[in-house]
Every structure is written in structure tokens, then in C-alpha cells.
Amino acid sequence: MKKKFLFIEREGPIIIENPTPVIFYPGVFSFLSRIFSELDYELVIGTNQEGLGTENFPEEKFWPKQEYIMKTFEGEGIYFSSVHIYRTLAKENAYTRKSWTDMLLTNYDISNSFFIGDIITYVLLAQNLGCKAIWMNKENCKTSQELNPLISFETVFWNQIYEYLKFGLRCNTNRRITNETDIKISLQLDGTGKTNIHTGLGFLNHMLEQIGCQGKFDLTIKVRGDLHIDEHHTIEDIGLALGATFTKALGDKKGIVRYGYSILPMDDSLAKVAMDLGGRSHLVWKVNFGIEKIGDVPTEMFSHFFKSFSNTAHCNIHIQAEGKNEHHKIEAIFKAFARTLHMIIRRNINYYELPTTKGML
Numbered sequence: 417m418k419k420k421f422l423f424i425e426r427e428g429p430i431i432i433e434n435p436t437p438v439i440f441y442p443g444v445f446s447f448l449s450r451i452f453s454e455l456d457y458e459l460v461i462g463t464n465q466e467g468l469g470t471e472n473f474p475e476e477k478f479w480p481k482q483e484y485i486m487k488t489f490e491g492e493g494i495y496f497s498s499v500h501i502y503r504t505l506a507k508e509n510a511y512t513r514k515s516w517t518d519m520l521l522t523n524y525d526i527s528n529s530f531f532i533g534d535i536i537t538y539v540l541l542a543q544n545l546g547c548k549a550i551w552m553n554k555e556n557c558k559t560s561q562e563l564n565p566l567i568s569f570e571t572v573f574w575n576q577i578y579e580y581l582k583f584g585l586r587c588n589t590n591r592r593i594t595n596e597t598d599i600k601i602s603l604q605l606d607g608t609g610k611t612n613i614h615t616g617l618g619f620l621n622h623m624l625e626q627i628g629c630q631g632k633f634d635l636t637i638k639v640r641g642d643l644h645i646d647e648h649h650t651i652e653d654i655g656l657a658l659g660a661t662f663t664k665a666l667g668d669k670k671g672i673v674r675y676g677y678s679i680l681p682m683d684d685s686l687a688k689v690a691m692d693l694g695g696r697s698h699l700v701w702k703v704n705f706g707i708e709k710i711g712d713v714p715t716e717m718f719s720h721f722f723k724s725f726s727n728t729a730h731c732n733i734h735i736q737a738e739g740k741n742e743h744h745k746i747e748a749i750f751k752a753f754a755r756t757l758h759m760i761i762r763r764n765i766n767y768y769e770l771p772t773t774k775g776m777l
Contacts, residue, residue: 419458421497422451422581423531423545426463428534429552431485436483443574445492450578452494457581458524462500469503510655530568532577539566550577553608570608579765580606587634587763588665592657596649597655599642604663605761607634615639615654617647619711623750624654630754653709655724662729666761669693676759680752685739687748689756692732695777699723702736703749710742718746722753 424430432439452459469475482501489496493558496771529540540563569580587604611628613621616639628635637658639649648749666672677690699722705715726733735753738744770777 420456420525421458421460421547423460423462423529423547424733425531425538426461426485428554429532430461438481440488441574445489445494447574447578448489449492449494451581453582457529458497459494460498460500462502464502467499472760488754491715492701530581536563539563542566550580563731569606575649575765577614580765582729582765583671583763583768586667587664588661590657590661590664592660594651594653595651596645597653599641599696600636600638600662601652601657602634602636603658603661605662605665606636607632612636612638615650616641616643617650617712619713620651620654622711623713623747626747626750627754627757630751631758633754633757647712647714647717648720651713651721652724655721658724658729659725659728659731660741662725666693669777670770672771673760673762673764673767674777676756678752678755680748680755680758682739682744682748682751684733684741685737685744685748687737687745687752688735689749689752690734691711691756691760693730693760694732695727695730696732697726698732699726700734701732703745705745707740707742710746713740715746718749743749 422446427433428441430441430444451457465473465478468478481562483501486496486499497660513757526546527548529545529547530550531538531545531547532550532552533539533541534549534554536557539549539551543566549566551567551570552572553570554572569577569585571577571580583700585604585606587606589604590600592599592601609629609632611625611634613624613628615624615637617622624635624637627633637654639650639654641653643650664681672693674693675691677688680687680689699719701722705718705721708715722733722735725731733753735749737745737749739748
């Protein structure tokens with residue numbers, strides 16, 4: 417049986433680039449050791465050392481640092497099956513700089529292997545190898561639509577890489593079609609807050625973007641609704657579809673926190689949200705509005721949205737808010753809701769059990 421590998425660029429994911437003495441990336445020992453001991457991956461390290469062996473970059477300047485790095489990992493019980501050091505200059509345009517062709521790829525299950533790097537060119541390198549890319553996007557850079565599908569996971573934390581490799585991503589794509597609406601939702605709970613929302617209602621788009629941004633979910637929602645009649649069906653069905661997508665993405669709920677709350681101010685307004693993912697659908701809504709609409713959304717429909725979400729996400733939600741500015745009030749609610757969602761779905765990687773004495777949620 418072929419083994420999977422983790423090919424890790426040395427500079428960035430393993431050590432902080434250029435400092436003397438060597439500074440190791442936070443968390444690399446704790447979680448790379450767990451990956452090495454618990455998961456079926458061989459570890460491979462690579463580094464570009466342009467001009468190594470030349471007068472400007474003598475061998476004796478490089479090897480003590482490299483040997484120190486390797487011995488430190490061995491002292492932590494972490495062993496790399498191979499080390500790849502590339503000496504060519506960028507101007508040489510050597511093929512190995514782009515494809516790492518000296519690797520014995522026939523020995524590995526490439527399609528289920530990963531390349532971990534901190535610059536976007538390593539995403540392309542993973543594509544050249546035929547493996548998946550984990551991008552440690554430390555500069556919070558944007559990518560093109562062409563590159564996004566090549567990135568399996570994006571984070572700057574080794575604990576999240578370990579969690580992803582051990583448990584996988586929690587995501588779901590859902591489509592809900594009725595005679596009144598056609599809704600497509602794509603949700604990744606372990607995301608970075610990327611959103612693409614088109615509901616036909618500008619203010620609702622803005623509120624749903626808060627769920628993705630503040631909850632750190634990657635969320636895409638595309639809606640075709642009967643807005644020529646009114647807003648009711650569209651808002652209600654989005655709540656139902658989003659709750660159902662959330663439930664499917666969450667999976668078996670093992671390891672989750674389950675309970676959470678958030679208190680969030682926004683200028684004159686204060687919102688309080690508490691939630692329980694215990695399997696029971698219920699909404700307590702203590703919010704009053706002094707106007708009929710905020711933007712293009714009827715204020716009476718906000719409680720209906722959260723009730724619809726609760727029904728299909730099988731969760732208990734308590735929402736309170738006060739304030740003078742109605743826009744601030746509802747935006748604070750959506751942000752607090754998102755923060756609470758982020759809290760309750762977090763997984764405890766050291767206690768991967770259901771948080772209940774009943775044996776099911």
C-alpha cells in the first residue's frame with residue numbers, strides 16, 4: 417500500500433525565515449509530532465537555497481543550521497523520511513524548482529498527499545506534483561478564482577492543520593428548490609470568512625456576510641426568489657436552507673463545544689445571543705423595532721429568519737437586543753449570532769466525544 421506524504425517547505429511553515437539563531441514556527445513541534453505519531457503520513461522537508469555552494473553562499477554557512485534543525489526535530493520524536501535541498505538560482509529557471517521532480521513520487525499516494533507552504537507559488541507546485549495544497553497564508557493575501565480550487569485548506573496555525581488532517585473539513589453544499597425560491601448554499605465551517613452572497617435583497621446580503629466574516633465560515637449563497645410578490649418566502653427559505661446546510665456540514669457533532677453565547681456592542685446598541693446545539697429547535701426573541709423596514713428587509717422578518725434557522729439546524733437560540741439605531745441593533749444581532757456559532761462548533765481535538773450524557777444530539 418502506497419503511503420501518503422506531507423511535503424513541507426522549511427522556510428515559513430517550519431522555521432521563521434532568516435533569523436539567527438533559528439526560530440521555529442509556533443506549534444510546529446506539538447502538532448507535527450502528533451501528525452507523525454497518529455496519522456499515516458511520511459514527512460518530507462524541502463528548501464530552496466539559491467546558489468548554495470557558491471562563493472556568496474558557501475556550504476559551511478548552511479549545514480550547521482540545517483543539522484541543528486534536523487536534530488531538534490529528532491529530539492522531539494519527529495523524523496523526516498527525506499530532505500530535498502534545491503541549489504539552483506531563480507534565473508536558471510530549473511524545472512526542479514517548479515516540480516520537485518527528483519522526488520520518488522511512485523512510492524507515494526500523491527492524490528491524497530499534501531504540500532504545506534506559506535507562499536502562493538507552493539499552491540501551484542502542489543498542482544504540479546498532483547497533490548493537495550495547505551496554504552499558511554500569513555500575509556492574508558487574496559487569490560485568484562483559478563487558484564482557489566487548488567487550496568484544500570488555509571490557516572496559519574499548526575493545531576488547525578493537525579485537526580484538518582485528522583478529522584477533515586466540515587462542509588456542505590445544499591440546494592433547496594420550491595415553487596417560490598431556488599436557493600444554493602455552499603458552507604465550510606472551518607474556513608477563513610470568505611463570502612459570496614446574492615439574495616436579491618441588499619441589506620440581507622450585508623447581514624449574511626456578517627455570519628461568514630464574524631463566524632470565520634466560507635459561505636456562498638445564491639438565491640432566485642419571488643421578490644415580485646414580497647420578501648417573505650425568500651428570507652424564510654434562506655433561513656431554512658442555511659440551517660439545513662449547517663446541520664449537514666456539522667456532521668456527527670463529536671468534539672464540539674455545543675453551548676455558547678456572545679454579547680456584542682455596536683455604538684448605541686447591545687446584542688446578546690445564546691445558543692445550544694442540543695437537537696431541540698426553539699427561538700426566544702426579545703427585540704423590538706420602531707420602523708417597518710431596514711433597507712429592503714421588513715423588520716418582522718428577522719425573527720422569522722432565526723426561527724427558520726433554528727428549525728432546521730435543530731438548535732435553541734435566545735436573542736435580545738436594545739438600542740436606538742435600528743440598523744446598529746440588527747447588525748449587532750447578526751454579528752453576535754455569528755460569533756456564537758463560531759464558539760459552539762469548535763472541536764476539542766483532545767476530547768472527541770459527544771458533549772451530552774444522552775449519547776446523542
